[in-house]
Amino acid sequence: xxxxxxxxxxxxxxxxxxxxxxxxxxxxxxxxxxxxxxxxxxxxxxxxxxxxxxxxxxxxxxxxxxxxxxxxxxxxxxxxxxxxxxxxxxxxxxxxxxxxxxxxxxxxxxxxxxxxxxxxxxxxxxxxxxxxxxxxxxxxxxxxxxxxxxxxxxxxxxxxxxxxxxxxxxxxxxxxxxxxxxxxxxxxxxxxxxxxxxxxxxxxxxxxxxxxxxxxxxxxxxxxxxxxxxxxxxxxxxxxxxxxxxxxxxxxxxxxxxxxxxxxxxxxxxxxxxxxxxxxxxxxxxxxxxxx
Amino acid sequence: xxxxxxxxxxxxxxxxxxxxxxxxxxxxxxxxxxxxxxxxxxxxxxxxxxxxxxxxxxxxxxxxxxxxxxxxxxxxxxxxxxxxxxxxxxxxxxxxxxxxxxxxxxxxxxxxxxxxxxxxxxxxxxxxxxxxxxxxxxxxxxxxxxxxxxxxxxxxxxxxxxxxxxxxxxxxxxxxxxxxxxxxxxxxxxxxxxxxxxxxxxxxxxxxxxxxxxxxxxxxxxxxxxxxxxxxxxxxxxxxxxxxxxxxxxxxxxxxxxxxxxxxxxxxxxxxxxxxxxxxxxxxxxxxxxxxxxxxxxxxxxxxxxxxxxxxxxxxxxxxxxxxxxxxxxxxxxxxxxxxxxxxxxxxxxxxxxxxxxxxxxxxxxxxxxxxxxxxxxxxxxxxxxxxxxxxxxxxxxxxxxxxxxxxxxxxxxxxxxxxxxxx
Numbered sequence: 001x002x003x004x005x006x007x008x009x010x011x012x013x014x015x016x017x018x019x020x021x022x023x024x025x026x027x028x029x030x031x032x033x034x035x036x037x038x039x040x041x042x043x044x045x046x047x048x049x050x051x052x053x054x055x056x057x058x059x060x061x062x063x064x065x066x067x068x069x070x071x072x073x074x075x076x077x078x079x080x081x082x083x084x085x086x087x088x089x090x091x092x093x094x095x096x097x098x099x100x101x102x103x104x105x106x107x108x109x110x111x112x113x114x115x116x117x118x119x120x121x122x123x124x125x126x127x128x129x130x131x132x133x134x135x136x137x138x139x140x141x142x143x144x145x146x147x148x149x150x151x152x153x154x155x156x157x158x159x160x161x162x163x164x165x166x167x168x169x170x171x172x173x174x175x176x177x178x179x180x181x182x183x184x185x186x187x188x189x190x191x192x193x194x195x196x197x198x199x200x201x202x203x204x205x206x207x208x209x210x211x212x213x214x215x216x217x218x219x220x221x222x223x224x225x226x227x228x229x230x231x232x233x234x235x236x237x238x239x240x241x242x243x244x245x246x247x248x249x250x251x252x253x254x255x256x257x258x259x260x261x262x263x264x265x266x267x268x269x270x271x272x273x274x275x276x277x278x279x280x281x282x283x284x285x286x287x288x289x290x291x292x
Numbered sequence: 293x294x295x296x297x298x299x300x301x302x303x304x305x306x307x308x309x310x311x312x313x314x315x316x317x318x319x320x321x322x323x324x325x326x327x328x329x330x331x332x333x334x335x336x337x338x339x340x341x342x343x344x345x346x347x348x349x350x351x352x353x354x355x356x357x358x359x360x361x362x363x364x365x366x367x368x369x370x371x372x373x374x375x376x377x378x379x380x381x382x383x384x385x386x387x388x389x390x391x392x393x394x395x396x397x398x399x400x401x402x403x404x405x406x407x408x409x410x411x412x413x414x415x416x417x418x419x420x421x422x423x424x425x426x427x428x429x430x431x432x433x434x435x436x437x438x439x440x441x442x443x444x445x446x447x448x449x450x451x452x453x454x455x456x457x458x459x460x461x462x463x464x465x466x467x468x469x470x471x472x473x474x475x476x477x478x479x480x481x482x483x484x485x486x487x488x489x490x491x492x493x494x495x496x497x498x499x500x501x502x503x504x505x506x507x508x509x510x511x512x513x514x515x516x517x518x519x520x521x522x523x524x525x526x527x528x529x530x531x532x533x534x535x536x537x538x539x540x541x542x543x544x545x546x547x548x549x550x551x552x553x554x555x556x557x558x559x560x561x562x563x564x565x566x567x568x569x570x571x572x573x574x575x576x577x578x579x580x581x582x583x584x585x586x587x588x589x590x591x592x593x594x595x596x597x598x599x600x601x602x603x604x605x606x607x608x609x610x611x612x613x614x615x616x617x618x619x620x621x622x623x624x625x626x627x628x629x630x631x632x633x634x635x636x637x638x639x640x641x642x643x644x645x646x647x648x649x650x651x652x653x654x655x656x657x658x659x660x661x662x663x664x665x666x667x668x669x670x671x672x673x674x675x676x677x678x679x680x681x682x683x684x685x686x687x688x689x690x691x692x693x694x695x696x697x698x699x700x701x702x703x704x705x706x707x708x709x710x711x712x713x714x715x716x
Contacts, residue, residue, distance in 0.1 A: 023295075023392060023393075023394055024392070024393040024394070024397075025390065025391070025392055025393075026379070026380075026382060026385075026386065026390070026391040026392075026393065027386065027389070027390040027391070028385055028386055028387060028388060028389075029385065045422055045427055045428050046422045046423065049418065049419055049422040049423075050422075053408065053411070053419055056410075056411065056415070057408060057410050057411070060410050060411075061410065128402075128405065128406070129405060129406055129423060130383070131378075131383065132383070132399075132401045132402045132405045133381075133383070133399065133401075133405050133406070133423055133424065133425075134381050134382040134383050134397075134399065135423070135425070198319075202318055202319040203318065204318045204319055204320070205319060208319075286384075286385040287385075289378065289383045289384045290307065290384055
């Protein structure tokens, strides 16, 4: 990024576990600041601990513990299967059985939706940390996404028996899974950090987000195949990164035809969201402790 | 060492207060402001319309801290001490100015940052340690010592919400106490907890300073600042007004902080003077043997407290007197004009009265004291119970023995009477 002014300049390392003396210069920053990746790397253990904390607390507080991570997509899948699949007749539109088609989409969607909703509130919820300790603030929304990944991992366990039940065989497309997942993580972190920074400055955002997330689900092809969207403006639909990513996720696991151009478009949008979200966050970061 | 551990250069911090401090507050407002923005020049970090609502928490603060130095930062509430620590800890950004920091900084601005009630003591140790900047290996290495220091071995696997407040504090402090940074920044964490806890905090801080680490210590506990810190700085209204030997800075601060402008206070305006319609305090003075106000007195001489007041009507239960307190707020005594037998009471009349009381020589030890006026109707109500204090300082010079050095401050205690000793 051009036009950088660094809030801190360091000549050698600081961070947890190091003892070498350094020169740290603290002065006011101006404008857009780059992401200090090396600093985030140095604080990686804190990222781990905050993720672990979020996961642990959530599971300690719910009676069902880890099973909760599975229940959300499963119950949604059941409801969708009955109402969208059977009653609305969408189950004739999908190449593979509707329940698993929906479930795979829901897995990825639930991860994204929960990540951005929780990220949005993460900074405001951690105001006690932000006003008392220093660490790169980007770690807070990142930890929320990390906790979402753990949930995704758990809900993923159900995929295996479902695939056996519906007799789905894996194709080479399963190699796409890491790519799609990476893209989704980028999109989640991007939107999450953007929302978290916006929520600190404008508290009414936290009321807007759940509503937006709900609508977003309907335009992402979760309960219907995206092949239903046709016409000249199809590519606009895929500017929503989750549309292309969910398709890619389905292609990876269910062997449905891969639509490469839309996947690439969604990946590009995810990357752009990530860069923009992180950049906006960094620009606002220096005022967090003052206005939170 | 050619380079100081910390160098603060002309650091200022401006805050927006009122609605400006909330940035835009809601997105709706932000949109409105954004629409107006092209017609107004905005500087980075400033909020439009907030210029009238800003104040400088720090203004042009500059000082150096050498490696291994223990620096005390004192000042009234709101002077900017915590803000300075926050800027040093990178929690908030200076508005102007620059800081250079050499060494890993650990900030203790609060005890138990990040503790979560649902997690066990063990889990919280790791979480809190990580938040404070310790690596997992470090925490693991110090784990047993931390548990031992906190004396919570039996409860280490119970959720922290079950802990008593004492256990909670001990555990939180134990984690922080095992930080090993080059620079430690501590903000009044001693203010919480019981006396035993405060003792351990101080003890640990002494250990840290003896180990050669640089320490910045913000506190209202003047004896602690005096004993722990070699040097101190005082902030007033965001500005650095004093920088020097900790004893001198603390003494100077206390003299002004006695809330008296020296040893005499006169209230010209009856409406603002302490008291009520029945009695108004006109003046309060601490006089030396020459009859003049004595801000610096000597223990070998009597000190006379004079109270001048306007009495509208007499009352049989009226008690007029004062409390003598140390500058730290310890109460020595409360005395009233009618403490003695009735026939020895000074006679009060309607109108202006001036009564005096003499503190004998050889009672008080060196230190800073406050005279706080107290007026009441015995068993009925208070008339003056706070405010109106004057201050004076005592220097010990009444010792008659060659072995009791009168100028050095080696004899502890608030009082220093010369008592009669006899052999059997």
